[in-house]
Amino acid sequence: MLVVSVGVAAPTLFGAGDPAIPRGWWIALFALFLTALLTATMVRSPAIVGHGAYAVAVVSVWVAVLTARNTGLLLILLVVTAATSVYLFPLWVGLTVAVLNTAVVLAVTLPGSANPTEPALVTGFYLLIQVATVLSSATLIRERRMRRELAAAHVELQAASILLSESARTAERLRISRDLHDLLGHQLTLLTLELETARHVDAIAARAHLDRADRVARDLLRDVRATVGQLRTEAPDLETALRQITAAVPGLAVSLAVSPGVRIGEEQRVALIRAAQEIVTNTLRHAEATKLRIEVTSEDDVITLRAEDDGCGTADVVLGNGLSGLRERVVALGGEIAFDGRAGFAVVARVPAT
Structure with a gap:
């Protein structure tokens, strides 16, 4: 945008054409236009600054075009302004600005023209160009917004999948604990009774009770081994879960660092997964950032x-x-969190490990 603007204004800037006002004043006017337009596109908060800067850019480009005797390609500045x-x-x-810009084009091309067809063609051409650039820019913005929303939905889906798996594992652990209580409690009671009976009968009768006690003990060992095998299906650690959330986020380079010594409880783990999800989606939707760094330390x-x-x-x-x-x-969870938006957007959350 900057290169195009300077390029089309070069003839008037460097003496190929004399403006209707002193050249120094025209150059200052053009510099005001560029500064205001750049401010409008770069300063988004507070909004009044960007909006005010854009209004200054629009008025200054009108004056610059109207005071340039040899407009040539200078009218392209109006197209740039409308597209922005x-x-x-x-x-x-944007469409309103395009119409007002077209009135400026007509005011520049109509005076002194012997054939009214030429101003009409030039005015119509620039109107079409402005409308096309405004609509195409709006389409690009809408597509970019949709990509951000899709990326945010992807992050939320990843987090939901991880937390759903965690919930399923928690439910499974509760089921196993109930089974252990019911099954092992019964078998241990039976084993105790057989051994107690064997102590109070003669050797021949005791043998039968000891055989039954041996079978109960073997069944008990088999059930314990099966239960331990189920419990070994553990949830992925915190770093693995966070990497699943932050991996391959479209349009955002996420770097993740988790200290090796981090040990965390189940509720805290869920909270940090949710925190990472919210941070990534918030960055995608609002920050207009290209990089995000997340660190977890203990x-x-x-x-x-x-x-x-x-x-x-x-x-604010x-x-x-x-x-x-x-x-x-x-x-x-007994923790604390702070937000800082002065340079980018930063979040610091602290929670007890357990």
């Missing part, structure tokens, strides 16, 4: 999760439903 609007405003605003029985992106950030952090839920989940 969709990044800041709804589509109707110190003095406290687990700390730090996350920071390189997005636009915000001076307003917690939506997702971040509010994240705070409630951390506080419920």
